[in-house]
Amino acid sequence: xxxxxxxxxxxxxxxxxxxxxxxxxxxxxxxxxxxxxxxxxxxxxxxxxxxxxxxxxxxxxxxxxxxxxxxxxxxxxxxxxxxxxxxxxxxxxxxxxxxxxxxxxxxxxxxxxxxx
Numbered sequence: 825x826x827x828x829x830x831x832x833x834x835x836x837x838x839x840x841x842x843x844x845x846x847x848x849x850x851x852x853x854x855x856x857x858x859x860x861x862x863x864x865x866x867x868x869x870x871x872x873x874x875x876x877x878x879x880x881x882x883x884x885x886x887x888x889x890x891x892x893x894x895x896x897x898x899x900x901x902x903x904x905x906x907x908x909x910x911x912x913x914x915x916x917x918x919x920x921x922x923x924x925x926x927x928x929x930x931x932x933x934x935x936x937x938x939x940x
Contacts, residue, residue, distance in 0.1 A: 844905055849884045856880055864937045868925050877909040878922045893919050 856862070862876045869875035881900040882893075889899060897916040899905065906912065926933065 845888045848887050849908055852880050852884045864933055868929055873911060873914055873918055875922055877911050881909045
């Protein structure tokens with residue numbers, strides 16, 4: 825067995841390529857649809873950004889990066905991720921408001937999901 829002991833390139837050149845976990849995102853979307861979370865959360869936000877797409881974005885972020893919500897906003901606001909969740913650029917406070925809405929209505933959301 826041989827081992828690589830030196831770099832094969834003389835110079836590493838940074839590029840604009842980004843990556844994000846499409847598998848995790850697709851899994852979140854799949855389970856979100858199967859569990860009909862859209863029906864549970866739709867009534868809590870009528871104007872502005874779609875609460876379901878924001879929640880899916882937050883879930884995907886937390887399952888992959890699991891850092892602060894401030895960083896979640898930056899992660900989701902990348903062009904490829906926005907396109908994946910059918911969102912437009914938004915401010916960080918939008919995610920905080922979404923989480924605040926969920927928190928304020930958590931008991932109703934939980935009971936509505938189990939009885940719905």
